[in-house]
Amino acid sequence: MTVSELLISGPDGHSRTVPLSVGKHSLGRSSMNELCYPDDSGLSRQHLVFERSGNEWAVRDLDSKNGTQVNGVRIKGTHVLQPGDRVTAGHLTMQQKTNEPESAAQTVLFVAESASPISTTVETSLEGVLGSDKGTSGAAALTGLNSIQALIRAGQELSSHRPLTELFPLILDLSISAVGATRGLLMIREKDELVVQAAHGNDFQISRAVRDRVINQKASLLVQDAQFDAALAGRQSIVMQGMRSILAVPLQTRDRVIGLIYVDTQNLIRPFTQEDLNLLTVMVNVAAIRIEQARFAEIEQNERIYARELAQAAEIQRGLLPANSPKIPGVDLDGRNFPCHGVGGDYYDYFPYPDGRIGIVVADVAGKGMPAAMMMSNMQAHMQVYTETFREPAEVVARLNKSLAARCPGNRFITFFLGLLDPVTGEMTYCNAGHNPPILVRKNGTAEQLTGGGMILGIFGAAEYENQRITLEEDDLLALFSDGITEACQPGLEEEFGEERLTELLVANLPSSSSVVIEKVMEGLNSWGAGESFADDVTIVVVRRMAGGEVFSGNETFGGERPLVLI
Numbered sequence: 061m062t063v064s065e066l067l068i069s070g071p072d073g074h075s076r077t078v079p080l081s082v083g084k085h086s087l088g089r090s091s092m093n094e095l096c097y098p099d100d101s102g103l104s105r106q107h108l109v110f111e112r113s114g115n116e117w118a119v120r121d122l123d124s125k126n127g128t129q130v131n132g133v134r135i136k137g138t139h140v141l142q143p144g145d146r147v148t149a150g151h152l153t154m155q156q157k158t159n160e161p162e163s164a165a166q167t168v169l170f171v172a173e174s175a176s177p178i179s180t181t182v183e184t185s186l187e188g189v190l191g192s193d194k195g196t197s198g199a200a201a202l203t204g205l206n207s208i209q210a211l212i213r214a215g216q217e218l219s220s221h222r223p224l225t226e227l228f229p230l231i232l233d234l235s236i237s238a239v240g241a242t243r244g245l246l247m248i249r250e251k252d253e254l255v256v257q258a259a260h261g262n263d264f265q266i267s268r269a270v271r272d273r274v275i276n277q278k279a280s281l282l283v284q285d286a287q288f289d290a291a292l293a294g295r296q297s298i299v300m301q302g303m304r305s306i307l308a309v310p311l312q313t314r315d316r317v318i319g320l321i322y323v324d325t326q327n328l329i330r331p332f333t334q335e336d337l338n339l340l341t342v343m344v345n346v347a348a349i350r351i352e353q354a355r356f357a358e359i360e361q362n363e364r365i366y367a368r369e370l371a372q373a374a375e376i377q378r379g380l381l382p383a384n385s386p387k388i389p390g391v392d393l394d395g396r397n398f399p400c401h402g403v404g405g406d407y408y409d410y411f412p413y414p415d416g417r418i419g420i421v422v423a424d425v426a427g428k429g430m431p432a433a434m435m436m437s438n439m440q441a442h443m444q445v446y447t448e449t450f451r452e453p454a455e456v457v458a459r460l461n462k463s464l465a466a467r468c469p470g471n472r473f474i475t476f477f478l479g480l481l482d483p484v485t486g487e488m489t490y491c492n493a494g495h496n497p498p499i500l501v502r503k504n505g506t507a508e509q510l511t512g513g514g515m516i517l518g519i520f521g522a523a524e525y526e527n528q529r530i531t532l533e534e535d536d537l538l539a540l541f542s543d544g545i546t547e548a549c550q551p552g553l554e555e556e557f558g559e560e561r562l563t564e565l566l567v568a569n570l571p572s573s574s575s576v577v578i579e580k581v582m583e584g585l586n587s588w589g590a591g592e593s594f595a596d597d598v599t600i601v602v603v604r605r606m607a608g609g610e611v612f613s614g615n616e617t618f619g620g621e622r623p624l625v626l627i
Contacts, residue, residue: 066110068095069153069225080117085110087149088122102126102150117141117156126150132220146226153225183279207339210238214343218350227354228257231347232321236260238343239307239336241323248311248319248351249275257319266322270308274320280309280341282332305331309340311348318348385574386410388418390483394574395422395601396582398544398594405474406542406597407436411447418483419447422495422540422601423476439464439474439517453478453491454525457514461493465521474517477540486532486605491525493517496543499563501570503535507563510538532605537577539566540603544596545581548589557588574602 066078066085078085078095087095088107097103104124111118120138121128129148130139141147147154214234222230228246236244243261247254254271273279283306311319321344325332385394395408405425412418421443425435442463446456456478464474477498479490492513501507514525532538541562548557562581569580578600585598 065156067155069155069223070097070100070151080110080112083112086122087152088124097150097152100150100152103152107149108147111138113138113140119147124149132222132226144229148226153223155225183273183281207238207335210234210339211343211346214238214346218347221357222354224257224351224354224358227351231344231351232258232260234347235321235340235343236323239323239332239340240325240330241307241332242325244321244323246311246319246321249317254319264322266308270306271320274308274310275317278310278312278317280307280337282307282334282337284331307332307337307340309337309344311351312345313348313352318351321347381408382410386412386418388483390486390606391418391481392574392604392606393418393420393602394578396578396599398582398598400544400594400597405436406544406599407440408540408599408601409440409443411443413447413451413480416483417480419453420479420481420540420601420603421477422498422542422599423474424495424542424544424597424599426473435474438467452527453480453489454527457491457493457517457525458523461515461517461523461525462521464518473519475543476517477513479540481532481603486534486536488530488532488538489527490530491527493525496541496546496559498538498540499559499566500530500532501537501539501563501566503533503570505567505570507567509559532603534605534607535570536605537566537570537574538603539577539581540601542597542599544594544598545585545600547596548585548594548598550588551590551592557585561588574604577602577604 066080068076068078085095086093086106086109087097087103088105089098089100089103090096090105091098093106104122104126106122107124108122108128109120111120118138118140119128119130119135121135126149127134129135130141130145132146132148139145141156143156145156217230217234218227228248232244232246235241235246243264244259245256245261245264245266246258248257249255254275270281270283273281306322306324308320308322310317311321321340323340381397382395393410395410397406397408399406407421407423407425409421410418411421423436423439425439439460442460443456446459450456450459457476460476474493475495476493477490477495479488479498481488490510492510494513494516497509497511497513499507499509510528510530512526512528515523539562545562546557546559549555561584565581565584566577569577572580581600582598
């Protein structure tokens, strides 16, 4: 059989398909390999190679430290791949795929009953087989030598660690072998559907009544002779394939059914028996527990991978935000960002202009977590270019909006504020694209908002924006912030922190340095939220115009006593 593709599955459940188009494909941690997996610690630098062998493909282990397995057996040298072979190396599972069209091996049709109910059914349950039901023979049904040997083999095979992609066909093979079935099918419940995970045979037609009794009533069913059952004998698939008897057993863990196994046989001499039903019921219960263990292991592995990736993303994002606030004569400037999920969509930054002005940006991407963080990083890259090209805020915002509107998903948008401050004159030219209006506190304690602006970014590419102007006098204070502050709610209540409380904190701490003002605001916000984690990303930037062109150098208090500095 000519192999055209290789399906490679990782521990996180993600798969990739690699066309086998050249004569050789090497795999390992080294970047010299065609298939490079540098983060898989179970792989050697040069681990294995897939190479053509005549009209077929073979796998060859390159004397790797941890070895290469084919169908669970470690190979030495070269192994010619056969249909269905599973190759494992490190934490990867690989399987050949042919360029032939898929067979109907997983074709399953659930059919309604005819007027006559299935009359040759024997029913049992896990409790019945194990002897907990009154009037049952219990474990005595499993004392036969063949049953004991089948259970021992199943225990041995299922005790080793295998990914789900290997576990499903293994369980089906064990089930078919244990009862001498001709065909078989393993299905797992996913939401409200039964999904085929392994199959041997084709054109399965399963009674809906059988399916529902297995899934809903946790019943193990035996149809002793389908050819003579009034409800089944007329089905074309039963007649054409000569099916004689059928077993259907729930994959059950404690009180929960996670799927079913269906097998049938054409054997005229030995149809399925009550002993087969009991054996398969117990074996499949053991298999269901093993499936759940493998599922939990994969979930834990995925969570570890996600946590590691999230930590790396958070580190990258911190690198995109200012490490320190710039020291500018006449300006006391500081900013902080607190993502609620490690990474977030809030953004702030500073951009020095050649004419001496300083650009101050605060933005908020709709949503939280990784998607918002990716959009934030995209916007930051554009900002670096546009602030070097365009001199006025409205020009920068218009160009940024046009670019984002062409790329933003329909459910994403960005609120954005850009102000250009002249440290000498205190004049700030700004443009607001739907962001929370910054709060300006004058040195006499009065407060006002920087109103005016345009549409949020990423919705309408042709939106127009205008510049607004304000002058910061000496000892005035300006706070730019995201809605994570004003919309923070107390636990169990709907009342928001609000702009009024934020303004009160700004006025109360007007004589303090920008860093202390931020600390006081965060202290008030944490108290409001009773110390619980933020429900949204929080960002705040505070700008204070200083008297006489003074350079800020610490936690000074201006015009008052030195405030308490939070540690």
